[in-house]
Amino acid sequence: MKKAGKVHKPITTRKRLFLFVLFGWLLLILGDRVGDLELYQGSFVATYALGITSVILLTGYSGQLSLGQSALMAVGAYAGALSIFNAGWHPVIGLIMSALVAGVFGLILGLIAARLSGPYLAGTTLALAISLPTLANQFPILGAEEGIVFDVGLPPARFGEDFSQYKWFFWISSLAALIMVFFIVNLLSSRYGRTFKAVRDNPVAAQLAGINVGRLKVNAFAISSGVAGLSGGLLVMLISGVSPSAFPLSLSFSLLGAAVVTGLYSLKGVILGGLVLVAIPEIADSLVSRIGGSEGFTTVLPGFIVSALLILAVVFTPNGPGHLLKKHH
Numbered sequence: 001m002k003k004a005g006k007v008h009k010p011i012t013t014r015k016r017l018f019l020f021v022l023f024g025w026l027l028l029i030l031g032d033r034v035g036d037l038e039l040y041q042g043s044f045v046a047t048y049a050l051g052i053t054s055v056i057l058l059t060g061y062s063g064q065l066s067l068g069q070s071a072l073m074a075v076g077a078y079a080g081a082l083s084i085f086n087a088g089w090h091p092v093i094g095l096i097m098s099a100l101v102a103g104v105f106g107l108i109l110g111l112i113a114a115r116l117s118g119p120y121l122a123g124t125t126l127a128l129a130i131s132l133p134t135l136a137n138q139f140p141i142l143g144a145e146e147g148i149v150f151d152v153g154l155p156p157a158r159f160g161e162d163f164s165q166y167k168w169f170f171w172i173s174s175l176a177a178l179i180m181v182f183f184i185v186n187l188l189s190s191r192y193g194r195t196f197k198a199v200r201d202n203p204v205a206a207q208l209a210g211i212n213v214g215r216l217k218v219n220a221f222a223i224s225s226g227v228a229g230l231s232g233g234l235l236v237m238l239i240s241g242v243s244p245s246a247f248p249l250s251l252s253f254s255l256l257g258a259a260v261v262t263g264l265y266s267l268k269g270v271i272l273g274g275l276v277l278v279a280i281p282e283i284a285d286s287l288v289s290r291i292g293g294s295e296g297f298t299t300v301l302p303g304f305i306v307s308a309l310l311i312l313a314v315v316f317t318p319n320g321p322g323h324l325l326k327k328h329h
Contacts (some may be wrong), residue, residue: 013186020182027174036166041278043169043238046177049274050231051255053181053267054224059256060264061188062220063200064113068125069228070251071132076102076229077236077247078142085150086141095176095233102229103222110221115214129252133244147243173234180227185267187223196220250303257306261313280305 011019031039051069058064079101083094109128113121136142143149155168187193195216198206203213236242258277262269284301 011189013189016182016185016189020178024174024178027170027178031167031170031174036164039164039166039170040238043166043173043234044278045271045274046170046173047231047234047238047274048255048258048277049270050177050180050227050234051251052259052262052270052273053184054227054231055255055259056264056267056270057184057188057227058220058224060259060266061193061196061200062217062224063203064217064220065122066125066221066224067122067249067252067256068127068129068132069255070247070249071125071129072102072106072225072228073232073235073251074133074136074242074244074247075105075225075232077232077242078136078148079229080233081148081150081236081242082141084152085148091152091172091237095172095230095237098233099180099226099230102232103226105229106225107218107222109225110218113221126249126252129249133247136244143243145244147241147246149241151240152237169238172237176230176234180230181267181270184223184227188267254306257310261309276306276309 076098080094080098083089083097137144155163195211199213207213258273262273280302
């Protein structure tokens, strides 16, 4: 007699909220036990995790291949910088503006690109990633080539004199990433989110089932752009400025590569992807200092390591490390 397979109960929103609060509490404890350098690196991990989330949402769930995430991050970065530097708004409001402005920009871009797919959409977004930072040089309000340099200020005095600015960055970036990823996970677990997968797997069947494929793709593009914009806003807060050179085309490829390495169809590995992007330059510097090499070798080595990881991931864990562990279990 054949045994019935184990039934996995879906995680409810309440349980998911508990897990996210528990994870945030663990990060809070961790933040009190590490130094400023680790806190600063942790802030970048959370920022890149958001950028990878935007790639997975757009490409992994809605089936739209974009190579222009760095441009969308730049839109959010400039919106946040102008809100903080020119308008004098609070950094938290600046981050909200980063997500909103990038989301609206993505909505307009999605309306234009709704009829494109595959290499045509990839080519369009690639052109955007190349041209948009250059376009920023033409507007004096955006600071031209030098960009906009600003300081988000010291942390609130009520946290005490021992509360460093690096810990303040870590709190803001981690909290922003947790809230946004919680929102995206719940969206993708809902009935509306499942239509994303239907459109990705078979757009014709989805259309016959009554799903408005074009509208769904536009909405996915807008939400993904908002997430990327928030990631860009966090990034300029960490580096205290924004300029066209801060969002090169290689950033788009790095985010896409990290998304593939951690699993393009699941959000469970986004933190691992952020860790990979932060750790690889450190590993490259360490290798170069040990074996010796030119400055050019130091520049190309991170890209080589990402490419090697990408090939290994595609060969051995095409659905991400999380799926491999689940399969063995």
